[in-house]
Amino acid sequence: MSIMSMSKTLFKNLFHGPFTVQYPIKKKDSYERTRGRIGIDIDDCIFCSMCQRRCPTGAIQVDKAASSWSIERLSCIQCNYCTEVCPKKCLHMENQYTSPSFGKVRDEFIKCTNTQSPSES
Amino acid sequence: MGQQTIKAISSNELLAEVLHLKNDGYRLVAITCTCKDGMELSYSFDKNYELLNLRINIGLDEDIASISFLYPFAFLYENEIKELFGVNIKDIAVDFNNSLYKIPVKTPFRKEGTE
């Protein structure tokens, strides 16, 4: 007969206090590798469209003519594939999550090209 | 990675072969269907971790016999193949009549006109 087998654990818990974190007030630490969201150094981007072609969900859109790079935040599955194929390594995984939203969010980054001389572009 | 045994047989040899394997103590692992230029059915069996596959190629609308009276649990695989690919499997022990899956499209995995 064993009827009070749980009591040891329960007593320990009683004195330990909560194991959970009160979320909005205190945030859990993220790790270096935590896959939060994709970030881009738009100034290094050469608009080669490699990330757009390789993205499994088609979240990324690159427009070479308009020098713009955009990402559908809710379609992105944080697989890190785009950052691996990027030839300029200008894409990177940030360890902060995208903030919640009510609808689809497309974040657009536009390269400021007026500092470049015509020969460079 | 070992070599894999795939034995091609015709559809009317199926029951005899399966009966033979059952008497040898093989376990049915899976029935797989591929739809490309007709239906390609693979019956995988396993005994002492040795995988043996029977391969049958049939036309899109040909009939094939059910093996569910030899391996009762084959009814799930056969119902699945019947529903997703539209293969005519006859005399399944427990026939769900295309209502195992709740899907709006009829035979979604079938590719017509690939021949």
Added chain:
Amino acid sequence: MGNRTIVPFGPQHPVLPEPIHLDLVLEDERVVEAIPRIGYIHRGLEKLVEKKDFQQYTFVAERICGICSFMHGMGYCMTIESIMQIEIPERAKFLRTIWAELSRMHSHILWLGLLADAFGFESLFMQSWKIREQILDIFEETTGGRVIFSVCDIGGVRKDISAETLQKIVGILEQVDKELKELTEVFLKDTSVKSRTKGVGVLSKQAAFDLGAVGPMAKASGVELDMRTQGYAAYGKLKFAPIIDTKGDCYARTKVRIKEIFQSIDLIKQCVELIPEGEIKVKVTGNPSGEYFTQIEQPRGEVVYYAKGNGSKFLDRMRVRTPTFANVPALLETLKGCSLADVPILILTIDPCISCTER
């Protein structure tokens, strides 16, 4: 003979994390027959192979199911590697084994919690999941994801674990081991728990074999079926024996899973000792052409992957035969003759993963 009643069970039921529907034919309180109906979450992931190329499909394969996510990715990669005859580096094999065993642990602990929830022991449920949290933290630290890792790739793995972190994992596992020993006592010894699991849903060895049961369901009935003994990934270099029980009831299935958690801890420790230095990935060129069947052991049992490539980027066919799909006939058999109150526990003891079943 009493009156026959048909009681619909599911698709939404407190005990079910995922939707499956059973029509239970009852005679008074006894179940006479159960008729399953699935397809509530059929997503057609097998069909998606025609739209995503074989490298992108790794990420789709991982999303077949959230709990055995890593193993689905690994099984798919192993199949493609076999077709393309790629030999992956030793270190990658060990890393895969470590992650696979950690997945097995977190899946089994999750299941223990759900079982406790099914018989109404809320506190035990919370305690189990509290322990599981530490393993999820290991995942987040080593791979970046808590549930879906995206570390397995064709040709190896995408992230390495440093020696320091490996030692840290062993430290965490020792702590988990201690906490689990205390907690699993409750599952195995407590009278109230035993009264719900002992002698419930007995599946004989012959029946388990005849119905094609796999995984803990088969092992608890005495069928020795563990694909890890085939030595895929690094299992060939590790010392272990499949865990078998003979009783075949819910208690035996709980016991097998609990022992498997401790076995996983042992396997990870062996891996950490044996892991060689070196590359973690080889470069993959070309497209797969050919076909291959792979069998690996998931927390829920044997899973079969079949892929057929035609030399282009897109595969012709990708098929997954998941363990729950194979265990459904065994479940239907054990349900016959049990009382209505035991149905939730019986459904849980096959560790149902409906997302896997329907793909």
